Amino acid sequence: MGRNYLHIWPRENYMLIALPNLDGSFTCTLFYPYQGEDSFENLKTEEDVVKFFQRVFPDALQVMPTLVEDFFANPVGSLVTVRCNPWRVGGQVCLLGDASHAIVPFFGQGMNSGFEDCRVLGDLMKKHQTGSDMDWSTLFREFNDARKENADAIADLALENFVEMRDKTADPLFQLKKKVGFELETR
Numbered sequence: 001m002g003r004n005y006l007h008i009w010p011r012e013n014y015m016l017i018a019l020p021n022l023d024g025s026f027t028c029t030l031f032y033p034y035q036g037e038d039s040f041e042n043l044k045t046e047e048d049v050v051k052f053f054q055r056v057f058p059d060a061l062q063v064m065p066t067l068v069e070d071f072f073a074n075p076v077g078s079l080v081t082v083r084c085n086p087w088r089v090g091g092q093v094c095l096l097g098d099a100s101h102a103i104v105p106f107f108g109q110g111m112n113s114g115f116e117d118c119r120v121l122g123d124l125m126k127k128h129q130t131g132s133d134m135d136w137s138t139l140f141r142e143f144n145d146a147r148k149e150n151a152d153a154i155a156d157l158a159l160e161n162f163v164e165m166r167d168k169t170a171d172p173l174f175q176l177k178k179k180v181g182f183e184l185e186t187r
Contacts, residue, residue: 090140098110113154
């Protein structure tokens with residue numbers, strides 16, 4: 001297994017990924033439903049986990065010597081997308097970053113989106129400061145208007161990339177399209 005690459009084991013409505021670490025190891029994450037026939041609720045014992053990985057991810061199991069210990073030592077998390085509007089209450093409170101637009105991690109842009117919030121808010125603070133006074137109501141409204149559409153767009157892209165990773169990367173036609181696209185980029 002290549003040590004410098006993201007590895008994906010897509011299985012239609014769930015997937016396993018392995019992200020490379022600097023020491024040559026991998027951090028693996030199983031994106032799997034909470035409930036249902038194929039779900040975390042059916043992985044309660046060590047035997048359940050081993051049988052599941054033997055059946056569904058046998059090649060990954062070979063490089064996961066501490067699977068059982070790791071599986072039970074790490075909590076099941078949630079994938080969350082936050083979409084709210086407005087991000088403000090008058091001139092009193094303004095939400096930014098994940099508080100206003102948390103996104104799933106499949107596009108790798110959540111932190112950058114939060115940093116962009118800070119940059120835009122800082123620019124607007126410079127624009128709206130008059131002496132020692134600040135028009136917070138107007139500033140927060142303009143901030144909301146300036147960032148909401150972009151935050152929704154990156155959330156959509158992250159969700160689309162999740163579906164692509166989970167559902168499409170195993171499709172030979174999709175793989176061919178990607179190869180053709182990469183080849184065209186290099187010409």
